Amino acid sequence: MPFTIVGTRSDGTTGTLSGGTWRYDRFDLGSVDGGGKFTATGFAGGTGTLTASVDGLKATTPVTVDLHMTYDPGHLGGTLGSKFSGATAADPLMALDYPYDKTVFPRGLPGPVAQWCLGNTLPCTGSATDVYHIVITGPTASFEAYTTSTPMAPSFTLPTTPIDVWRKLTDSTTGALTFSIARYDGTTAYKPTVLTWTIAAANLAGTIYYWEINNGNVVKMPVGQGPASFLQIPAASPTITCVACHSVSKDGKTVVAAFNGSASPWGTFDTTTGASLFVSGSDPNNGPAGSGFQAISPDGKLVLYGQERQLPYLSLDAFNSPTELAELNPGAGNPCQPAWSGDGNHVAFAVRSDGNWLDYTQSTLWTADVNPTASPPVFSNIKQIVAANGTRPTTTYPSYSADSKWISFERSTQVRSRGAQAEIWLASADGTTQISLDAANKGTGLATQTNENYEGTFMPVAVGGYFWLVFVSERLYGNTLTDTNEPTSHKQLWVTAIDGQPTAGKDPSHPAFWLSGQNTADQ
Numbered sequence: 001m002p003f004t005i006v007g008t009r010s011d012g013t014t015g016t017l018s019g020g021t022w023r024y025d026r027f028d029l030g031s032v033d034g035g036g037k038f039t040a041t042g043f044a045g046g047t048g049t050l051t052a053s054v055d056g057l058k059a060t061t062p063v064t065v066d067l068h069m070t071y072d073p074g075h076l077g078g079t080l081g082s083k084f085s086g087a088t089a090a091d092p093l094m095a096l097d098y099p100y101d102k103t104v105f106p107r108g109l110p111g112p113v114a115q116w117c118l119g120n121t122l123p124c125t126g127s128a129t130d131v132y133h134i135v136i137t138g139p140t141a142s143f144e145a146y147t148t149s150t151p152m153a154p155s156f157t158l159p160t161t162p163i164d165v166w167r168k169l170t171d172s173t174t175g176a177l178t179f180s181i182a183r184y185d186g187t188t189a190y191k192p193t194v195l196t197w198t199i200a201a202a203n204l205a206g207t208i209y210y211w212e213i214n215n216g217n218v219v220k221m222p223v224g225q226g227p228a229s230f231l232q233i234p235a236a237s238p239t240i241t242c243v244a245c246h247s248v249s250k251d252g253k254t255v256v257a258a259f260n261g262s263a264s265p266w267g268t269f270d271t272t273t274g275a276s277l278f279v280s281g282s283d284p285n286n287g288p289a290g291s292g293f294q295a296i297s298p299d300g301k302l303v304l305y306g307q308e309r310q311l312p313y314l315s316l317d318a319f320n321s322p323t324e325l326a327e328l329n330p331g332a333g334n335p336c337q338p339a340w341s342g343d344g345n346h347v348a349f350a351v352r353s354d355g356n357w358l359d360y361t362q363s364t365l366w367t368a369d370v371n372p373t374a375s376p377p378v379f380s381n382i383k384q385i386v387a388a389n390g391t392r393p394t395t396t397y398p399s400y401s402a403d404s405k406w407i408s409f410e411r412s413t414q415v416r417s418r419g420a421q422a423e424i425w426l427a428s429a430d431g432t433t434q435i436s437l438d439a440a441n442k443g444t445g446l447a448t449q450t451n452e453n454y455e456g457t458f459m460p461v462a463v464g465g466y467f468w469l470v471f472v473s474e475r476l477y478g479n480t481l482t483d484t485n486e487p488t489s490h491k492q493l494w495v496t497a498i499d500g501q502p503t504a505g506k507d508p509s510h511p512a513f514w515l516s517g518q519n520t521a522d523q
Contacts, residue, residue, distance in 0.1 A: 003036040005059065028171075029065045040065045045140030045172035056130060064140060067172055071145035076131055080146065083189035084133045084182050091183055091190035095120035098478030099179075100443040100511035101195040103496035106464060110202030110516045111158040111166025111226045114181065116480025118154070120139055124479035126154030131184040133192070138199070143171035153479040156181075157278060169174055174201040190263040197511070198463030200497065207271070208470060209248055209255060210514070214247030214343045218243050218257055220271070226517045230274055231257055245293045245477075250342050250460045254300030254319060258291045264308040266291035267382045268300075268319045277463065278320040280305075292357050295338040295347060298460075302372055304328065307336045308357045314338060314349070315375055319498045330366055330384075336415075337396050341404040342460055344372055346429065348398035348407050351384070352415075363412045365395045365407070367429065385431025391462050394423065399469075402462040405429050406502060408437075408469055410454060417472060419486055424456045426502060433504045440469065440496035440509035448474040449484065453494075467498040477514050492518055 005017040022032040025050030030040040040051065045067035051060045070077075097120075099112040114134070117124035126149055134145040134156060141167050147156060158165045169177065177199050204223045211229065212219045213450035218231040231243045246257035248271065253269075255269045265281035280291065290308035296319065297303075306314040328335060333351040340347050348367045352360040365386035373376045388395050392411040399408045407429060412422035412435035426435045442450040456471040474489040476482055483489045493515040499508035 001038045003032070003038060003050065003061075005036070005051070005054055007054070007057075014086060015052050020052055023051045023053075024063065025049050026065075027198075036103060040067075043171070044168055045138070047140065048277070058413065067141040067168060069141075069143045069165055069168065071143070071147065071165070074146065074148070076146040077144075080131055080133070080184055080189065083184060084192075084289070085191040087182060087191045087509055089188060089190055091193065093118040093120075094183055095192050096181060096193050096195070097124070097445060097476070097513060099513055100445050101197070102197070102439070102444055102511050103513050104186065104198040104200055104466065104510040105170065105513060106202055106204045106468070106497075107167075107170045109394070110160075111169075113155050113157050113478065113480075114179070115153070115155045115480060117479060122482050123206050124153050124482070126151050129183065129186055132156065133182045133189075134144070135178075135180045136169060137178045137180075138169060138173035139175070141169050143169060143359065148353050150381060155479065155517065170199050173199040175199065198497075200466055202464030204463065204468060204495075205461070206252065206459060208493065209246060209271075211245070211513050218246055218255070223518055224516065226418070227519065231255070231269060233257075233492070243289075243498060247294065247296050247339070249296045249300035249460045250298035250340075252460075254296060255302050256296040256305075256319070258265060258294060258308075262430070264290045264292045266303065266305050268296070268303065293337050295340045295341050295349075297372055298342055298344045302377065304338045304340070304437060306339075307334070310357050311381060316379075323471050326379060328379045328382070330367060330382050333363075335366070336360075336363065337398065339398045339400060339407075341400040341429075342402055343404040345369060346400070347379075347384075348409075350396040351397070352396075355415075357418060358392065359414070360387060362393050363396050363415070365409050365427070365431070367407070367431075381383065382451070385429075386425075386434060392423065395419075396424075399457045400429075401458050401467045401498070402460060404466075405500075406467070408456040408458060410456065412454070417491070418475075420454065421451040423451055424453050424469070424509075425499070428502075433491075433502075435502065435504070435507060437469075437496065437498070437509035440471070440494075440498075440512050443475075443511040445511075449473075452489075462500055464497075465500050467500060469494070469496050469498055469509075470494070470513070473512075478521070482518055490520060492520070 007017045024032045047064040077466045092420045094127045096116045098115045113191040128151045136143040180192035180194045219227040220230040223226040229288040243259040267279040268277040291305040294305035313327040316326040336350045339348040350363040352363040354362040368382040392413040412420045414420045415475035454472040459468040494512040496512040497510045501509035
């Protein structure tokens, strides 16, 4: 597309000016040559500013690149396009199961796989002869596809070759993105089912560590990639039954994990190599320092532990020493499930009043201030901030938001997730504001399993205007995971965006998305 420079003379006449220089400030969108010819790169859509300079004068204009991508391997659009555009009847069978309406997605992840049923019954079925018209539209980028699908578990995966459609859409969009899917059954083309998503202007970064329940190991999964082995049960140590409960320092360098079944000593490990840094039971004068669950300070220097010992306090040690530096004693009950704030100045924990370290049903949520640099470190201002309620009296699994001002926690019928009815909540750090994260718990498409959400953990940094909370859920994943039987249903990781400035009385969460890269065979 050629541009020209037009000047206005002192007498009011105008004319085209030659020479001059040109500049476009969005190199990802396009470039302009010395003659004013603009060429789009095709990398993304968006708006930049074109500047022309001549004889000491400048003129600017916005230039928008609108990126349109198509996918029609069967060449169906030419014959069916008019049928879809003229559709007037609602589809009596289409039930779009995933993703949810109003989901907030970050950039940098693989695109969501659209999954649907005809008739909304399990197992999900479709028709191999049906044709689907899918349109995704943003302000400066769009995608249009005509496709068929398998009759069982119908779905559509956005193409990644020769171009990565989802990446181009998200790189081109901040804010609303509209998704629609319409069906043609060979006789009738139906009106589309329409969803609206939001694209956050940031990539999720970092690595997620989780317990691989089937095998008893801790694996690590860089965001957007598949899982990789990390902490595994040593083949030469049959007495070690699992490597399980763990936490990661905010600087990403150190993991603390419990292992060896009921003995439950803790150990610290280097996240880069997996090398063992210290094992709490390795000192013959100290014995197995029972832990179960433990929290590590943001800099990886301190470990708060001791739940398995069933004492009225937790112990604080250096990450590489068995010497107790301080005790955290709430003065009532048994402290459990500790978590450290990202600023290093606070800890949150549950206090149980029944059961044992691994199985209990009555607990409240507490916080304490900590001075980790004092010699020795000091806990102070220990207080309860969230009481138990009658419906789900297990108040546990705290996690601090990136700014250390908010705490996610679980309200459940029991501390074990398998078989529990649980929801994720949010509280201000002083407990004065408490909010049920209904959108995260229920999505916009779940009819059941809205109380099968567990163990929320905030990502350590906020990006794109949101906190990002990862949690475990046994819910359906579209038509890929459809087992609702509690003993055999699959636990998977889901992510919800939490508004960066929560306010009392308003749910700051958004419907969650399934975290790509997981093994759907895991339970």
